[in-house]
Amino acid sequence: MxxxxxxxxxxxxxxxxxxxxxxxxxxxxxxxxxxxxxxxLLPWFVGVLTFQAYPILDSFYHSFTIYDVFQPAKWIGFRNYVNLAEHDYTRKALMNTLLYVVVSVPGGLVVGLLQALLLNVKVRGLQVFRTLALVPGTVPVAGAAAVFLFIWSPSLGLINTVLKMLGFPKGQAWLTDPVMVKWVFIFMAIQGGIGMLIFLAGLQNVPQELYDAAKIDGAKSIQTLFKVTLPMLTPYTLFNLLTSLIGAFQMFSVPMLMTGGGPAGGSMFYGQLIYENAFRYFRMGHAAALSWILFVISMIIVVLLFRTSASWVYYEGGN
Amino acid sequence: MAGIRTARRYIFPAGRFTLGMRASRIIQHANAYLLIAAFLFLALLPVFWMFSNAFKTLEQMRITFPIQWIPNPVTLENFADGWRARDWLLHLRNTLMLAVFVLVPTMASCVLAAYAFARMRFPGSELLMMLNISLMLMPDFVTMVPRFVMMARMGWVGTWLPAIIPSMLALNPAMVFVLRQFFRAIPNELSEAARLDGCNDLVILWRIIIPLSKPILALQIVIVTAWAWNDLLFPLLYLKDKSMQTLTLAMMGFIGSRGDTQWGPMMAMSVLVSLPMMALSYYGQRYFTEGFTLTGIKG
Incomplete structure (x- = not known):
């Protein structure tokens, strides 16, 4: 000062x-x-040029090469892309990731919205409930991976015990079944998380006058929800949708910690595939091509979202 | 709490607060309570199970039926075993160092950039903000490999420089965006008054904008610390050396030593690693609902 x-x-x-x-x-x-x-803006400019623009161009170039860092890159044209399209494991990881995105992103959005609406009802003890709702999100990824390994464990796991109590005596081998395992991860990802908080923040910004006006007009609470609350929340919905989409396309920590992508690639997600190609097998060209495919897919979705957003996102005052 | 009080005043204007109304209000909210209870039960079940099993012996864990929610008797063996398995204080220190090394320079550079975007006029500001938003939406994987090669060429791998240097360069487009959203919502009158008093932009930023932005800055502290606590990719690439590993990597090695999985110590250490984050989120959550604003997201 x-x-x-x-x-x-x-x-x-x-x-x-x-x-x-x-x-x-x-x-x-x-x-x-x-x-x-x-x-x-100088630091920002330098950062964009050195750690964003240059790496983007570099990765684009290397996606057309064989490159293992130790030897100079060798130009091979589109071979990386062709190889990837032909390989089973790429397709598997891509399908797993797309499935994960398609199910867990909308699921998480709906759950987050419902949780936020619920935690916005002005009841006694609201602060306590809000704090408790945040507790699961505070368990660090590695800790959560350990706990869920235990919960889904076929012999000792809570899930199988509960199923047995409900009358399904045959325990499932959740994490060792190549088909089941991805659904376990998809299921676990359907949670409000930080999206719930963002919706909750959005709910605080809905002007009270709108609710008062709706009340005077005799609107039922369900009408108020659909005609006032949800439209006013649309900027937050768009933000949540974009960030959770990008996050979901890149997700791989929890499966990598819990199953390492197995069994038989059943929980191999796209992010882990890129990581392993780059840093385990040193196929940097391969990894670059993989990330460009991911980039193109996610950008198509993002651009589509932005294009349609004008018709469903409400901006106060326009600006 | 203030929120509840205002709400109550709104629902019960003075003088109309009777016992009958209070009862009817509880009934009216019975559904809400039920739903909240159900949701919290589901959400907290895994966490509760983690705590519960941290205090069980292996024999107690083996008994799956009937479910033993509260361990009886309670054992602290798991904590002792888990603690001895690794140098946890070292990993904690590394995690905190990562958080600080990323947080302080990121905050400084992002605040400057966000201030320029939010409160200064210059040609191309809209376009550059669009660029920032696009970078925010770009998958990290695209730049991951070339960045790693760059850092390796400069001999930075295995040092703290990969955390510090990019952070000094505002390499967090999401933070720039969110701070800019908050800064531009601060009324112009305050900074204009200060400007007429002869304050320059740095003074305005330091004396007016930053004090008014405490909620969003606190939120960023929470987010970056949580990142340091959770991230797998960055430590895997740059902090692989045993003496630099963060808690995530230490836990990863702990999980990886399966075969004869030591469930007890694993649960116990998960509890210990979680506790600081729980405290942090308790502190951070009250800032969240005030801190996050998307008004005027368009331009």
């Missing part, structure tokens, strides 16, 4: 420097003043 940099008055702005108002304005828009935003 006492730094001279912070307290030094802007030249041309101090009243002592020039008393005349028009003059002050004229000098305020001096060259230095105009350059100031770019000075503020």
């Amino acid at each position: 006492t730094s001279p940099l912070l307290s030094a008055p802007q030249p041309g702005l101090g009243p002592a420097a020039d008393p005349g108002l028009p003059n002050r304005w004229a000098r305020g828009r001096s060259f230095r003043r105009r350059m100031l935003p770019f000075l503020f």
